[in-house]
Amino acid sequence: MSTAKEPLRLGTRKSLMAMTQSGLVADALSQRTGHMVDLVGVTTQGDVSKALLAQIGGTGVFVNALRDRLLSGEVDFAVHSLKDLPTGPAEGIALAAVPVRDDPRDALCGPCKLADLPRGARVGTGSPRRVAQLRALRSDIEVVPIRGNADTRLRKVADGELDAVVLAYAGLKRIGRLADVAEVFDPDQMLPAPGQGALALECRADRADLVELLAAVDDPASRAAVTAERTVLAVLEAGCSAPVGTYAAEVEQKLRLTANVVGIDGARQIRLSASGHPDRPDELGRELARRLLDQGADQLMGELDDEPR
Ligand SMILES: NCc1[nH]cc(CCC(=O)O)c1CC(=O)O
Incomplete structure (x- = not known):
């Protein structure tokens, strides 16, 4: 592309977590390339469906609408939570960068550590991975399926509907809710989801100029780790x-x-x-x-x- 330093359009979900992480990527990219970056909010299926993620299939519900905007040329690149990306290849889409990964661990949000919760305590999570590992740590607790954004889930604890919820530490950090964390699970206790805490920058595979530009924020060590996972x-x-x-x-x-x-x-x-x-x-x-x-x-x-x- 010959025109230097024209603004880039970044496609992002509109949740606080998504806007925050996209804003951080935009800043890092501007600093390294001199390009201005405009955020373009996009609503995905995962943002509107009330069904549990395990029921709507999970794969791609937070991602597909953003990929459509890439392919139609409405945005230049998209920022996703890497763990929301389906593992299969996406036609015409390039994974242009994986920035330095944030803390990958899971966190318990509630009044105390898991071991100190009362017998039969109600702990919310929608993820079978977290359900299974929670039960391995405390077989007496009642795991309650929930979904919604992190804020909604934390409110269920504040309201007394649940005793605690499990969320990704990186996400809580991005929305400024680390004060709600009672315990961060060591990977020995609870292994994170593949790619948790990492972000993915995608663009059209046929835009070699963008693939090259976005590489400015790629971190090879983070990319290697999430690729293995x-x-x-x-x-x-x-x-x-x-x-x-x-x-x-x-x-x-x-x-x-x-x-x-x-x-x-x-x-x-x-x-x-x-x-x-x-x-x-x-x-x-x-x-x-x-x-x-x-x-x-x-x-x-x-x-x-x-x-x-
Ligand atoms: N599936 C929702 C989702 N996608 C990414 C994150 C957290 C942030 C991250 O892992 O980068 C979350 C929420 C959660 O699991 O608590």
């Missing part, structure tokens, strides 16, 4: 609503990946780790997924189908 999910053919937790990070120049599959009752889990070269994160993810399957991961995940969601 998402490969596990892809090989297991599981979506964001599967009881699959992962965490990858570079440790002493190697990429270390841990993944688990937990039965929905929390009673059984398969948990494995492996290390590999940071330049081949997909190889590492595939290897670990295959070992999970060898140990019966598909059977554990299959049991989910018999559960009311």
Whole structure:
């Protein structure tokens, strides 16, 4: 493109969390490239449907409307929470950048730590991954399915409808609600969702100029980690609503990946780790997924189908 420094149109969801994270990306990009960035709010299916995510399928409901705007040329690029991206390839769309990842962990919001909640306490989450791992930590608690944005979920605790809720730490930070956090779960206790805490910048694959420009905010280490995590999910053919937790990070120049599959009752889990070269994160993810399957991961995940969601 010959015209220098024309403003870029950034497509984003309109929630406080989305607008905040998109604003941070816009600032970083402006600083590094000199381009102004205009935010364009887009409503996605996930923002209007009242159904539980596990029911509407999860995959792509927060993403597809933004991709449509990219393909029609209404926006130049889109910022997504990476964990909301389906694992499959998207026709005509390029993953142009994964910025430095935020804290990937899950957090309990409520009056006290999980261990100190009363017997039978009501804890809200819509994610089978969190349900299963919560039950593994405290089999007596009552897990209550909820959805809605983080603010709505936190209000249910304030109103006394729930004793606590589990949310992503990174999201709580972005909306300024870290004061509500009573406990941050170590990945040993609760493995995060693949890609949690990371963002994704997408643009049209045929816009080489944009692919190059957006690379200014790419962080190769974060991209490698989330690639390994998402490969596990892809090989297991599981979506964001599967009881699959992962965490990858570079440790002493190697990429270390841990993944688990937990039965929905929390009673059984398969948990494995492996290390590999940071330049081949997909190889590492595939290897670990295959070992999970060898140990019966598909059977554990299959049991989910018999559960009311
Ligand atoms: N599916 C909703 C969603 N997508 C990304 C985040 C949190 C922020 C992140 O992981 O980057 C959340 C909310 C939550 O899980 O608490």
